[in-house]
Amino acid sequence: EVQLVQSGAEAKKPGEPLKISCKGSGYIFTSYWIGWVRQMPGKGLEWMGLIYPGDSDTRYSPSFQGHVTISADKSTNTAYLQWSGLKASDTAMYYCGRYLFADPYFDFWGQGTLVTVSS
């Protein structure tokens, strides 16, 4: 059974760094892209970027390029989304999903990680 399990909710202050995770199981982690999607409170889905864990090829949305870093660790089947310094506007739910590039669609999703940034 394919599963993506994300790390738990985070409450941070502006300027603090943060790294959240998405652990895949039940499939060959290095053979599928992982994408990250932001959902701000009461808003729609926004694509942030993709990573191919097999070779760490990474693509970013222009809206998020330079603001976040996407990475992956093949040894632990885990993808990451990180910020060097959070802003209040980063408060949102973040989802990871397994992405089939050729078709294209997200076939499995993580449960989401809520990030709250407040002073």
Place this chain on the structure above:
Amino acid sequence: QSVLTQPPSVSAAPGQKVTISCSGSSSDIGSNYVSWYQQLPGTAPKLLIYDSIRRPSGIPDRFSGSKSGTSATLDITGLQAGDEAHYYCETWDSSLYVVVFGGGTKLTVL
């Protein structure tokens, strides 16, 4: 502002049919398959339709998708109270090399 345009809301009575549209351009919907996701309140999105017309295992045939030119459509028949959710379309933009989502449509079952 989302690249793909969806109506903000649709509504219909139980048992009836509803159609949700998704409008794009030649570089996104016009060049690629479309997928649809259902997001129930407080939950992660769930794949409903992929390759514009295909349903994953476990998705009832009450849900169907179609695509024509630069637009796609999600039809839901035999509406049930449990179908109340937000629905999103998604595809790839072959010019910008980005994933694009619609703004989402809130379905209300009256």
